[in-house]
Amino acid sequence: MRGNIGHIQLFLRDYPVLWLSLGLVLLVVPIRPEILSPLNLETLVLAVALLLVLSLGQSFVLITAGIDLSLPAVMSLASVVGASCLAGDSGLTGTPVSVFTAILAMLLIGLAIGFLHGFSVAYLRMPAFLVTLASLLWVGGVAVWYTESKRIPVTEEFIQVWYGRLLGIPLPVWTVAILAVLAHLLLSNTVMGKRLYAVGHGLQTSLVSGVPIGRTIVFAYMASGLCASIAAVFYTARLHTGSPELVENEVLLDCIGAAVIGGTSLFGGKGKVIGIVMGVVFIALVGNCLNMLGLRYWHVIMVKGGVILLAAVLDTFQTRWSGAE
Amino acid sequence: MTQPVLEFGHIDKSFFGAKVLKNISFVVPSGTIVGLVGENGAGKSTLMNILSGILPADAGWMKLNGISFAPHRPSESALAGIAHVHQELNLFPNLSAAENLFIADFPKQRPESLSLIDRGSLQSRATELLKQVNLDVDPGTLVEKLSPGQKQLLEIAKALKGDPLVVAFDEPTTSLTQPEADQLFIIIRQLKEQGIGVIYISHNLGDVMRLCDQVVVLRDGEIQGAGDSENFTIPDLIQLMVGRELETLFPERRNAPQDEAVIQMHSLSQPGVVHDVTFTLRRGEILGISGLMGSGRTELARILFGLDSYNQGQILVEGEVVSALAPRKCVDLGMAFLTEDRKLEGLLPSAGIVENMTLVGLERFGSRFLGVLKRATLKDKVEEVVRELSVDYRNIELQSVQTLSGGNQQKVVLGKWLLGGSRILLLDEPTRGVDVGARYEIYEKLVELADEGVSMIVISSDLEELVGLCDRILVMSRGEIRASVDRQDFDRKEMLQAAFGEERLT
Structure with a gap:
């Protein structure tokens, strides 16, 4: 019994974001009780699902002490390629097989770009920041060039990926929940998971200890690319269209911010799925609450930016303190 | 008899109720090297922190040249004439030797309000300090270019800048080779000749016996033994430090090595690093x-x-040639x-x-x-x-x-x-x-x-x-x-x- 209480205390100490989220809800409920309406809750859950996919992928990279800034561009490219697969005149149009091939193509794009990133960082020893920032531009550019800036409508069957339900729960929620569980198992319970942390904790020590650093880093970036593709599938279905400008670059800050608020360290080696989920819930709540309060877009991003900055400051101090011990 | 330059009297210190120093009393005479030995956690660092004003003592007193001494902060202790040379060097690798020496108080040009550094005076004062520690490098040399031994000497020069009465060394030889350590000992003996009281903390008991006139052995915050070092042997010190009998520091081998080769290296060379190295490691x-x-x-x-x-060359592990x-x-x-x-x-x-x-x-x-x-x-x-x-x-x-x-x-x-x-x-x-x-x-x-x-x-x-x-x-x-x-x-x-x-x- 005592042990349990100790665990709960540790939990609350490790994840102050839980308190923040709770406080936020308590603050907003008296003003806008409709925040707890089933309709808004579903909106919120879907927002969480979308952001969580990206945040999970981002966290794999953050844990290895890297960063993936290319996500919005990867999503855009996957979106337009997927949409054009559906539109292609292959005789499969309108069948479930076309949906399947479109999704497969999208996932492959994420994996391929992720592989390029991982290879550049691990084997060419390029800074992750630079490699992925460059991709944000060139991959985004390719997406625009490929479509000549046009949007490509998608088929009814494809849209079901977003709007479909199983046992009354939206398909994307199922998908992301399974993904989160898998990510948790991978990080906490497999050889690869432990290696991701080790590489982020100490690259040199990992090298000397015979950890296959190259493979591990490539894995992280490919996981990130894959998650970006999955998010692209959902966004594309939701918008009914493949777009070379699928999401605002703000999504990038949201997913990194959510991870950091949830205890993932920008310095590598730290981060758990449970924390990331809480961080994502908080970021989604901030957006949702501020919207409900009728604040303008720029107010929302100002507050979000501020909160994320604060989380980064805390992360920095925590890393310093523990380093100084 | 030499005068005591530093005295500790009945020093007590606790952290959260745990006593880490109990009734510590000893004297550092001027012109004497006192070795302070003990296992990690024996209380050496705490005592030094009290001496340097980082921590206050709970009870007891210190006297410097016969005058009661209770520093409240490190700068106070330094000003009174206590200098420390630390195990981990506090040097800026990207600055020159001279700049490191005067990092806290650069000689200024007139008018002082402009805060321009007086390069000439910096150079000449640095040269003089470096000479005192037999460090034969140009004061303009960047610290990153110095060897570990030279860095240690530079650190000592920094300590000597304020004409200290007492210099405390904390594990100064950990990163030094034997000749570098010998060089360091010559300098420490020079300090002793000048009448400075030296406290020398080290795990290397051979060095302590070689260098120190007196030893003080700490265990669990208590003095276990103190006196002229000639009255102690290394096994004595070890026994006092660990509180149990160690037959010898090195256990006996029971089995002799086998004949089978595990690693064979043949004529291995890498220009500027190793040349024609051949050896065999047996099981x-x-x-x-x-x-x-x-x-x-x-x-x-x-x-x-x-x-x-x-x-160039060849490496065999367990009899198999390995490459890449x-x-x-x-x-x-x-x-x-x-x-x-x-x-x-x-x-x-x-x-x-x-x-x-x-x-x-x-x-x-x-x-x-x-x-x-x-x-x-x-x-x-x-x-x-x-x-x-x-x-x-x-x-x-x-x-x-x-x-x-x-x-x-x-x-x-x-x-x-x-x-x-x-x-x-x-x-x-x-x-x-x-x-x-x-x-x-x-x-x-x-x-x-x-x-x-x-x-x-x-x-x-x-x-x-x-x-x-x-x-x-x-x-x-x-x-x-x-x-x-x-x-x-x-x-x-x-x-x-x-x-x-x-x-x-x-």
Whole structure:
């Protein structure tokens, strides 16, 4: 019994974001009780699902002490390629097989770009920041060039990926929940998971200890690319269209911010799925609450930016303190 | 009789109710070197922190030149004439020697309000200070270009700047080679001649006996023995420090090395690093490599472990020629490398013991498909090795290893390799920063492993350690092996000569 209480205390100490989220809800409920309406809750859950996919992928990279800034561009490219697969005149149009091939193509794009990133960082020893920032531009550019800036409508069957339900729960929620569980198992319970942390904790020590650093880093970036593709599938279905400008670059800050608020360290080696989920819930709540309060877009991003900055400051101090011990 | 320059009287200090210093009283006479020895955690650092004004004492007093002395902050202590030379150097590598000396109070040009540095005066005052410590470099030299020994001398010059009455040295020789340490001792003796009181803290008891006029032995915050150093022997000191009898510091070998070769190196060369190195490591052998810093001893180990490259020669492991060495491949071949930089290359400092210990052998605990970990087996195995090495810890998973003492950290690194199933160990400075008790435990484990047929190469700056531990010692100088000496022929003087490269032995 005592042990349990100790665990709960540790939990609350490790994840102050839980308190923040709770406080936020308590603050907003008296003003806008409709925040707890089933309709808004579903909106919120879907927002969480979308952001969580990206945040999970981002966290794999953050844990290895890297960063993936290319996500919005990867999503855009996957979106337009997927949409054009559906539109292609292959005789499969309108069948479930076309949906399947479109999704497969999208996932492959994420994996391929992720592989390029991982290879550049691990084997060419390029800074992750630079490699992925460059991709944000060139991959985004390719997406625009490929479509000549046009949007490509998608088929009814494809849209079901977003709007479909199983046992009354939206398909994307199922998908992301399974993904989160898998990510948790991978990080906490497999050889690869432990290696991701080790590489982020100490690259040199990992090298000397015979950890296959190259493979591990490539894995992280490919996981990130894959998650970006999955998010692209959902966004594309939701918008009914493949777009070379699928999401605002703000999504990038949201997913990194959510991870950091949830205890993932920008310095590598730290981060758990449970924390990331809480961080994502908080970021989604901030957006949702501020919207409900009728604040303008720029107010929302100002507050979000501020909160994320604060989380980064805390992360920095925590890393310093523990380093100084 | 010389006058006491510094006196400690009945000093007590507790942290959270635990007494770390109990009734400490001793005297540092002027012109005397007092050795302060004790295991990690014995209270040496706390006492020095009280002396330097970082911590207040709970009870007791200090006197400096007969006047009561109770500094409230480090600057007060420094101003009163207490100087410290630390184990970890506080130097800026990107600045020059002169700039480092005067970093806190640059000589200014007139008018002072402009805060322009008076370069001429900086240069001349720095030259003078460097001369005092026999450091023959231009004051404009960047610190990153200095050797560890030169840096240590520079640190002393910095300490001497304020004409101190007492200088306290904390492990000044850990990163120095023997000749560099000898040079340091000459300087310390000069300080003594000038009437300065010297406090010398070190784990290297040989140095303490050689250098100090008096010794004070601390254990668990109490003085266990004090007096002229000629009244003590090293075994006496060890017994006082650890509070139990250690037959000898080095355990006896039970089995002799076998004939079978485990590693054979043939004419290995890498320009500017090592030249024409040939040797054989046999199964169950402890092979020492002695030599000065920069002699190629560490570099040789790095090449052998695939961290650095070589352009000529051949390496055989277990009789098979291996090429394209890389750490991962070496680990697969059963090799281990305990590097000299524990923080950067040995540990994941902010991770726990379990995470650190399983780094090498992780795959053994994963399922074939997907690599799912058998967590219970893994933790059991870690706990077993931790017990075997008697690692002292509070929480095996949550406590970060950087909060462990040096000895326990080193045991974790060693445990990591043992858990990974390594049978050939390359150990570079295995006991650096490790206190006497833990050092003995590490030696004991190494000898036990060698008796079981584990082969090891031990690189060390501490010749005593090699002489006590090894079956055979190779002496390196300027990238070449100058001598290979079997245990029955160990002769410290000859080996030192070979290390200096004065004489070629056969």
